[in-house]
Amino acid sequence: VRRAAVTVALEVQPEALRALAKVDGALGRGLLGRLLNTLPRSFVGWRNVRPRQIPDAVRGAYHAKLKALLDLPLPEQTEYLLLSTEAESAFLTWRERLEATMRPAYGALADITDIAAKLHGQVLRFAGLLHCATHAGAATVPAEIQLSVVESSIRLAGYFTRHARAAYALMHDAPEGPDPGAAYVLERAVLPLAKAGRLEIPPLPGAGGSEHE
DSSP states (O other), X not given: OTTOOOOOOOOOOXXXXXXXXXXXXXXXXXXXXXXXXXXXXXXXXTOOSSOOOOOHHHHHHHHHHHHHHHTSXXXXXXXXXXXXXXXXXXXXXXXXXXXXXXOTTTOTTGGGHHHHTTHHHHHHHHHHHHHHHHHTTSSSOOSEEOHHHHHHHHHHHHHHHHHHHHHHHHHHTOOSSOOHHHHHHIIIIIHHHHHTTSSOOOOOBTTTBOSOO
């Protein structure tokens, strides 16, 4: 498979996040910065034991959209999506503001540059996915991504930034000492992908690589 990619989706307890911070090399090499975090609040004690059923119309629309996405034909050669003039302008304006938040000492995201430095790439991936989802079921998918899609992607970035700060706070709050459970997760789930060339782990800063992409 040429240019194979892998999607990693994990559901872990907060303690597992704390344990990851204690694994040698997990932070500071860009690996965790490539993962998007969501830390929902616990509903234990307030769970609805008699939830409403999903309306048939909602269920049908969801299934139809997923089927339309799966039915999108695979192109024989690489096709590229481009931002419209308005979308590109909005994206670059947002990226300028994002860059300023990573300035040392006083930037709002200076403490989580591991993920903030890669956030612009995530926004473009969001835009591509939302663009394809919007046009799923159409005869063709337009090559140009519109402003509204980029604006939605930027809002998603804000959501994931807030959750990343919470996740990193958990990890930095971890007690000292190695954790065998977290080491097991990396050894069995992540490192084999890297060794197979399906997941890139960049070198530490000063070891022949750069700190950020």
